[in-house]
Amino acid sequence: MDLSLIIMQLLSGIALGAVLVITGLGLTIVFGMLGVVNFAHGALFMIGAYAGLYLASLTGSFWWGLLLAPVLIGAFGMLIEFVLIRRLYGRSIDDPLLLTFGLSYILVEGVRIVFGSDGIPFPTPPQLIGVLDLGIGFFPRYRLFVIALVAVVLLVLWLTLEKTRIGLIVRAGARDPTIMQVLGVDIGRVWLAIFGLGVGLAALGGVLAGPMRSVNPEMGSLVLAEAFVVTVIGGLGSIVGAVVAGLMVGISISMVALFAPEMATIVMFALMAVVLLIRPQGLFGVRGRTA
Amino acid sequence: MSTSGSTSKITRRTALAGLSAGAALLAMPRLGRAADETIRIGFPTPLTGPFAAEARDQVKCAELAVKLVNDKGGIGGRKVELLVRDDKLNAGEAATRTLELIEKDKVHAVVGALSSAVQLAVNEVTRARGVIYVSISQSDTINEAKDFSKYTFHEALNPHMTTAAVARQALKKGMKVAHLVADYAYGHEMLRGFKRAQAAIGADNVGEILHPFGAADYSTFMPRLMSMRPDVLCISNFGRDQANAIKQAVDFGVKQQMKIVVPVILHNQRLAVGPDVFEGVVGGANYYWGLEAQSKSAGAFNAAFKAANGGAIPTDYGAYGYSGVGSLLAAMQTAGGTDTDKVIDALEKLQYDLTKGPQHYRKCDHQSVQSVLVLESKKKAAMANDNDLFAILANDTGSDDMLRSCSELGHAT
Incomplete structure (x- = not known):
């Protein structure tokens, strides 16, 4: 097996992992800060793809879809938090879980009614069609763009959380919401923004995945499972964990595909099982934390 | 004035006639059920899941076949009713639904299923209960002696037939062929068919990759497929897997x-990913509406479907629903009712031509002998309208030679 093939395979894995990172991140942020296990995450990923497609066809440009869909669906997420989830804070973890589980069914069925249950083509933006010659092989331009964009999003997110006042409040709020309230911070608004961010990331993942897969109402169900695997491997609530685990899962799938392609889907669950046996709290999780 | 008066009179009379007909319609199924006169056909199909688009077309066409028979007064005066059930693309679910159809709904026969694994589960149940089953899913094994029973009929094409026809068009001696195959019954049967056809033609196999069923991402298989440097890539999977695999192969x-070849090119998946992605892809098919240029039966079927569905055109898998139910009802017509043995006998002797030319069920294994189409997806610029998806490369007339022999399948000859 020659080296260039292995490098190409690694690159495929990173591109695959990039989308996993974005979706896993949205799930883990919401869980870590709000203690909400969002079962509608996959459905919102799908809604994001449809919104991106719709906005792109409305404005005639993929770029507007890519920019606006996460913002719009993020705002929709804030509405969900404000109207539904907010009422369940302080209750057992099952309540928001069941709520979002039900919500996912409503969203999927809603899309089926509006857009039909067939898939819809999501054209690759014309600037990114085709392959780039990397010297050792050809790689789709669009997938390279996805890797780059995800890197930028991660950088912005990290800078915001670590270097700004808002980030400080968010991190402190995750540690101890009661103290934050005593200090005069409106923690409700922080939670609203965090849920919106989590949903916005899911939608961004959906728009990015659109041109790589066909867009259909069920596209989120597998993504939800993948996002959970990433979150569990990385450690519930850990941002660094989601990034490392997302890339790890993507690269593992890709490398296994090289030697035992029929095992490509199972490998991520095997990886999760191994991590849970050795480090039940996940790679970057904190032991005993229930958020 | 007088004209308008007479018009209103006619309208009133028509309305009365319509009303009474409506009342009769309402009363009829009740009477029928009370006297156990309705002929009930069970129809399990995966209405939810990745093959939902194809399944819905099957239902529409099966309903059309039933409607046409009922419009002509039914079978021996008995109305026909289609009982559609969602098998959720799951063998266990399909077996339960089929058992329910037989035990609770007392169906006289079962038609349907789309996935090859699911149809085998349905066949298990119908075979054990002695109920006729007309499968409209692609499969080789259902006709083999171990799965076959006298109650088992297979209206769909089988992998052996489609792969042979496609290979004849797309492969040449000395060509290098690589395979990307869904890791379940359908994929395995298609791979087997292609390899057999390949060997006969003298093309070389350079590699096979099995992918998990229902995978969303195929990018991880592409570098290795490219490194095999084949002339032809055969992608043997179904439904959304086909759309995703072809799309991502094209992205790479x-x-x-290389040329992309599929055993069965799917109408709905071509619609789902657009003309640019599918451009130049070659694949087999049981039916394509454009066949109406060469076949009167296709024209009649298209017209009937359009009339019943607001001008829409029937699809490949839809046509299976029509011919599967249609052939069964034609045999019941001949048998004069639902007596299982008489209907089996009638099906074995039946010569039918519902969508594309003459067909009949071969006696030894009940496989429908029929024509196979080979299609090539058109490029956008060459499409006359939105429905103009494919060019017909070949229309191989059906013959027993297309099938594996009865003795090869393990049947006594």
């Missing part, structure tokens, strides 16, 4: 290096 620039 596969089409610049």
Whole structure:
């Protein structure tokens, strides 16, 4: 097996992992800060793809879809938090879980009614069609763009959380919401923004995945499972964990595909099982934390 | 004035006639059920899941076949009723639904299923209960002696037939062929068919990759497929898997290096990913509406479907629903009712031509002998309208030679 093939395979894995990172991140942020296990995450990923497609066809440009869909669906997420989830804070973890589980069914069925249950083509933006010659092989331009964009999003997110006042409040709020309230911070608004961010990331993942897969109402169900695997491997609530685990899962799938392609889907669950046996709290999780 | 008066009179009379007909319609199924006169056909199909688009077309066409028979007064005066059930693309679910159809709904026969694994589960149940089952899913094994029973009929094409027809068009001696195959019954049967056809033609196999069923991402298989440097890439999977696999292969620039060939090219999946992605892809099919240019039966079927569905055209898998139910009802017509043995006998002797030319069920294994189409997806610029998806490369007339022999399948000859 020659080296260039292995490098190409690694690159495929990173591109695959990039989308996993974005979706896993949205799930883990919401869980870590709000203690909400969002079962509608996959459905919102799908809604994001449809919104991106719709906005792109409305404005005639993929770029507007890519920019606006996460913002719009993020705002929709804030509405969900404000109207539904907010009422369940302080209750057992099952309540928001069941709520979002039900919500996912409503969203999927809603899309089926509006857009039909067939898939819809999501054209690759014309600037990114085709392959780039990397010297050792050809790689789709669009997938390279996805890797780059995800890197930028991660950088912005990290800078915001670590270097700004808002980030400080968010991190402190995750540690101890009661103290934050005593200090005069409106923690409700922080939670609203965090849920919106989590949903916005899911939608961004959906728009990015659109041109790589066909867009259909069920596209989120597998993504939800993948996002959970990433979150569990990385450690519930850990941002660094989601990034490392997302890339790890993507690269593992890709490398296994090289030697035992029929095992490509199972490998991520095997990886999760191994991590849970050795480090039940996940790679970057904190032991005993229930958020 | 007088004209308008007479018009209103006619309208009133028509309305009365319509009303009474409506009342009769309402009363009829009740009477029928009370006297156990309705002929009930069970129809399990995966209405939810990745094959939902194909399944819905099957239902529409099966309903059309039933409607046409009922419009002509039914079978021996008995109305026909289609009982559609969602098998959720799951063998266990399909077996339960089929058992329910037989035990609770007392169906007289079962038609349907789309996935090859699911149809085998349905066949298990119908075979054990002695109920006729007309499968409209692609499969080789259902006709083999171990799965076959006298109650088992297979209206769909089988992998052996489609792969042979496609290979004849797309492969030449000395060509290098690579395979990307869904890791379940359908994929395995298609791979087996292609390899057999390949060997006969003298093309070389350079590699096979099995992918998990229902995978969303195929990018991880592409570098290895490219490194095999084949002339032809055969992608043997179904439904959304086909759309996703072809789309991602095209993203990786596969089409610049090799031709993409599929055993069965799917109407709905071509619609789902658009003309640019599918351009130049070659695949087999049981039916394509454009056949109406060469076949009167296709024209009649298209017209009937359009009339019943607001001008829409029937699809490949839809046509299976029509011919599967249609052939069964034709046999019941001949048998004069639902007596199982008489209907089996009538099906074995039946010569039918519902969508594309003459068909009949071969006696030894009940496989429908029929024509196979080979289609090539058109490029956008060459499409006359939105429905103009494919060019017909070949229309191989059905013959027993297309099938594996009865003795090869393990049947006594």
